[in-house]
Amino acid sequence: MKILNTKSFSVQGFKAWGIHSGIKQDGKKDLALIHSDRESSLAGVFTRNRVKAAPVLLDMVRIKSGKGQAIVANSGCANACTGKRGLANARTMADITARELGIRPDAVYVASTGVIGPLLPMPKIATGVSMAAGLLSATGWEQAAEAIMTTDMYPKLAAVREEIGGKTVTVAGIAKGSGMIHPDLATMLCFVVTDALISPPTLKKALLASVEGSFNSITVDGETSTNDAILCMANGAAGNKKLAPGGKDLKKFQACLDAVTRTLATQVVRDGEGATKFVEITVKGTKSPKEAKHAAMAVAQSTLVKTALFGEDANWGRIMAVLGRSGVDMDEARTDIFIGKAKIVEKGLASGKAADREAAAALKHRDVQITVDLHKGKSGATVWTCDLSCEYVKINAAYRS
Amino acid sequence: MKILNTKSFSVQGFKAWGIHSGIKQDGKKDLALIHSDRESSLAGVFTRNRVKAAPVLLDMVRIKSGKGQAIVANSGCANACTGKRGLANARTMADITARELGIRPDAVYVASTGVIGPLLPMPKIATGVSMAAGLLSATGWEQAAEAIMTTDMYPKLAAVREEIGGKTVTVAGIAKGSGMIHPDLATMLCFVVTDALISPPTLKKALLASVEGSFNSITVDGETSTNDAILCMANGAAGNKKLAPGGKDLKKFQACLDAVTRTLATQVVRDGEGATKFVEITVKGTKSPKEAKHAAMAVAQSTLVKTALFGEDANWGRIMAVLGRSGVDMDEARTDIFIGKAKIVEKGLASGKAADREAAAALKHRDVQITVDLHKGKSGATVWTCDLSCEYVKINAAYRS
Numbered sequence A, B: 001m002k003i004l005n006t007k008s009f010s011v012q013g014f015k016a017w018g019i020h021s022g023i024k025q026d027g028k029k030d031l032a033l034i035h036s037d038r039e040s041s042l043a044g045v046f047t048r049n050r051v052k053a054a055p056v057l058l059d060m061v062r063i064k065s066g067k068g069q070a071i072v073a074n075s076g077c078a079n080a081c082t083g084k085r086g087l088a089n090a091r092t093m094a095d096i097t098a099r100e101l102g103i104r105p106d107a108v109y110v111a112s113t114g115v116i117g118p119l120l121p122m123p124k125i126a127t128g129v130s131m132a133a134g135l136l137s138a139t140g141w142e143q144a145a146e147a148i149m150t151t152d153m154y155p156k157l158a159a160v161r162e163e164i165g166g167k168t169v170t171v172a173g174i175a176k177g178s179g180m181i182h183p184d185l186a187t188m189l190c191f192v193v194t195d196a197l198i199s200p201p202t203l204k205k206a207l208l209a210s211v212e213g214s215f216n217s218i219t220v221d222g223e224t225s226t227n228d229a230i231l232c233m234a235n236g237a238a239g240n241k242k243l244a245p246g247g248k249d250l251k252k253f254q255a256c257l258d259a260v261t262r263t264l265a266t267q268v269v270r271d272g273e274g275a276t277k278f279v280e281i282t283v284k285g286t287k288s289p290k291e292a293k294h295a296a297m298a299v300a301q302s303t304l305v306k307t308a309l310f311g312e313d314a315n316w317g318r319i320m321a322v323l324g325r326s327g328v329d330m331d332e333a334r335t336d337i338f339i340g341k342a343k344i345v346e347k348g349l350a351s352g353k354a355a356d357r358e359a360a361a362a363l364k365h366r367d368v369q370i371t372v373d374l375h376k377g378k379s380g381a382t383v384w385t386c387d388l389s390c391e392y393v394k395i396n397a398a399y400r401s
Helices: A054-065 A083-101 A122-135 A141-147 A200-212 A248-270 A289-301 A303-310 A316-326 A353-362 A390-397 B054-065 B083-101 B122-135 B141-147 B200-212 B248-270 B289-301 B303-310 B316-326 B353-362 B390-397
Strands: A014-019 A031-046 A067-075 A108-113 A156-164 A167-176 A189-194 A229-234 A278-286 A336-339 A342-346 A367-373 A379-386 B014-019 B031-046 B067-075 B108-113 B156-164 B167-176 B189-194 B229-234 B278-286 B336-339 B342-346 B367-373 B379-386
Touching: A014 A122, A014 A141, A031 A054, A031 A122, A031 A141, A031 A189, A031 A200, A054 A067, A054 A083, A054 A108, A054 A229, A067 A083, A067 A122, A067 A141, A067 A189, A067 A229, A083 A108, A083 A122, A108 A189, A108 A229, A141 A156, A141 A167, A156 A248, A167 A248, A189 A248, A200 A229, A200 A248, A248 A278, A248 A379, A278 A289, A289 A303, A289 A316, A289 A367, A289 A379, A303 A316, A303 B390, A316 A336, A316 A342, A316 A367, A342 A353, A390 B303, A390 B390, B014 B122, B014 B141, B031 B054, B031 B122, B031 B141, B031 B189, B031 B200, B054 B067, B054 B083, B054 B108, B054 B229, B067 B083, B067 B122, B067 B141, B067 B189, B067 B229, B083 B108, B083 B122, B108 B189, B108 B229, B141 B156, B141 B167, B156 B248, B167 B248, B189 B248, B200 B229, B200 B248, B248 B278, B248 B379, B278 B289, B289 B303, B289 B316, B289 B367, B289 B379, B303 B316, B316 B336, B316 B342, B316 B367, B342 B353
Parallel strands: A067 A108, A189 A229, A278 A367, B067 B108, B189 B229, B278 B367
Antiparallel strands: A014 A031, A031 A067, A031 A229, A156 A167, A167 A189, A278 A379, A336 A342, A336 A367, B014 B031, B031 B067, B031 B229, B156 B167, B167 B189, B278 B379, B336 B342, B336 B367
16 A cells, blocks of 8 residues: 655546635635546445534435535535524535536535534635636645635645555545544544445445544544534546455455545544644453443543643543543453553552653653553553643634634 | 531531641641541442542441541542552551540541542651641631642632521531542542431431532533542431431421532532633423433533633534534424523524623623523423633643642
C-alpha cells in the first residue's frame, strides 16, 4: 500500500472543490462539492443522536438505494433543529447541485456542519454550488477539505493506493472535527471516495467495519452531534473485478479503507479543540474487546484524566478511579497501569519514584500512550483522545460570538 | 424549621474540631473529629466506584451494626489504591481515635480525601487525632468543615432546628467538594449529625431518600471518586419519642434532613472547581422522574453546554443535541427550552431575537435556570451543576504539583 501526497492526489473519475459562498462571516471556504463521472456504490454511517439534522434525514432515505454520484456539504450552519423548512432547504441544496452537475437529484447527498438552529442562506448556497461546480478539479481535495472545516485548525486528508487484482485502486478521504467528537461519531463529517468496483452491500459492510476501529474509537469531548455523517462512494473507474466477500482482493481494499479512516480519525483527535496532546489509550486483559473499549473510552472521556494530561501529571489515581466507575470487570489488586513504557502501577499499587520519573518524562511528549492491563482475560482495545486544555474552554465559550 | 447560623450552632451531645496535623504541606487544617457523648444510630451511603478507598471498605463493614459514636476524617491523602497497608492504616486511625475518646474501636468511622496512591503518614495522624480530641468543642463545626477541604474555596456547613414531638431537634452537617462531583456521590464527604432519637433502619431510609434529591442530583465533572461517603449520626440527646415510620414527626425530621443535605449539595456545586455559574436544570414532561433526571443529568454533564454557560452564550442547539443523544424519549418538534424565563425554543424551533436577548440577559447572572419541557408525560426532575471554566482546567492540570 502506497501512501499518497495529500496535496496532489487524484482518484479516477472523481472531482472535488471548495469555495467561500458567504455562509461564514470571515471569508473562509464554506461549501464543498464532490462529483463522480458515473453513478457509484454509496454507503454511509450517520449520527445516532435522536435529534438529526435535515441533511442527515435526507441522506438516510437516499442511501437505501446504495447509489449516489455527488456530495454537497457546507460549513457555518448545521441546518439542524430547523423543522420542515430545514428539510426543504436540504432537498433544494441537492436539487441545485443535481442541476449544476446534470445528474439525478436523488444521486446527491447533502451534509452540513456549524451552529444549530439558523436556517441555511439559500441564495448563497445556490451561487456557491454553481461556483464550485465550475471549478471542480481532479486534485481539488484540499479545497474541499478546507470548506468543511469549523473549529478545525487544518484540513484533514488521507489517500492510499494499492494494486488490487492487477488494477491500481485509490482510496482517499477528507474529514472535519473538531469538537463534539465522540462515538457514535461526532460533529464529524467524513467523505471517502474510491475508484474500486464494489457492490453497495459489500461496501457498506467494509465501511462499518472500518468505522468501528477508527471514528467509533475516538473521543474529544464525549459529545455526539446532530450532523455526524460518513459517506463512502465507490465508482468502479479502476476497472477491477468486482470485490467479492471472502476474497483476498477485498481484504486488500479493506486494509486501504482502514488506513484512510484511521488516519482521518486520528487527525480529528490530534486537531481536537484546544488539544496539546494526542493520547492513545489501550485497555487489555479483559474478557471481550467490547468491554476493553468501554473501559478505554471511559478513561478517554474523563475530564480529570484529560486535565492531568494537559498538566503533564502522571496522576494514575484518576485512571484507577475511572476504571472503577466504568463498570468494567476489574480487580484493583490485579491492575497494572503504564504511561509510555513506565509501569507506574503494579498490582494496584504505586511502583515508586523511578517509574514516576519515567512516566513524567513520557508525558512531556506530544504523543502519549496509556496502557492498562486488567489481567482478567485475553481481549483488548485501543482508543484515541486528546487532553482538555484552557483553550478548549475558550473556544467553546465563545463559539457563536 | 429554623435555619441556624453556621458559625455558632451546636447539636446536643456532639462535639467537633479540626486541626492541622501535617498531612497537607501548606499548613492548612487536614484532620477532623466528630464525637457523640453516647452511642448513636448511624447510617451511610458510599461510593459505587468499584475501586474503593480503605476507609470506605472499613466503614462499609462497621455500618452493618447501624451504630457508631465518632468520625475521624483527614484531607490531603485519600488512602485509596493502597492495598492491605492502607486498610491496616485506616483501622489504626480508628483505633487511635477510640483510645483518645475512650470508646469502642468499632464505633469509630474513618474518611479520607485527597490524592490517590500515597500511604497515610501515620505518626502525623496519631499526633493529630490526639490534638483534635483535646480541643473538641460543641461549636467546633467550622473547624471540622475546614479540615476536610481539598480544592474547596470555603467550608460547607448547614444547620436547622425544629420542634418535633415537643422537643427541640437539631440537624446539622458539614461537607466537602469540589472536583470529582457526580452521582453516585463524588469526591465528596458529608457528615450529618442530629440529636433526634431514631432507629438505625429508619435513619437509613430517611438518609437514602434525602441523598437522592441532593447529593445524587448534582454533578460538577461527571467523575465518581473512590472515597465518597455520607455518614449520618443520630444520638437521641433531644429526648424525643423515637421517630416512627409513617408518623408526622418523622416527616418533620425528613424535611430538616432534606434541608441540610440539599443546602450542602448545592454548596458543593456553587463551589465546584472553577465554577462561575450555579445552574439549575429541570427537565419536565417525561413519563417518569427517573427519565427526567437522566436527561437533566446528561445536559448538566455536557462539556459543550457547560463551556457555553461559562461564555454566557444561549447556545440552545447544544442542549438539544445532548437531549437527542441522552436516550430520553423525546421528539424534537415537541420540545420547548427555557433559559431563565425566556422561551428560547418552542416546538423545536428558535423563538427569535426577543427571546435570545432575554436569555442572554438571564445568563449574565451567577444563578441560571434551564428548563426543558419534552411534552411527553407528567414527570420531571431537577439537578444542579456549574459551568466549565478555564480555572477548572488549571486547577486539575496542577492538582498534585
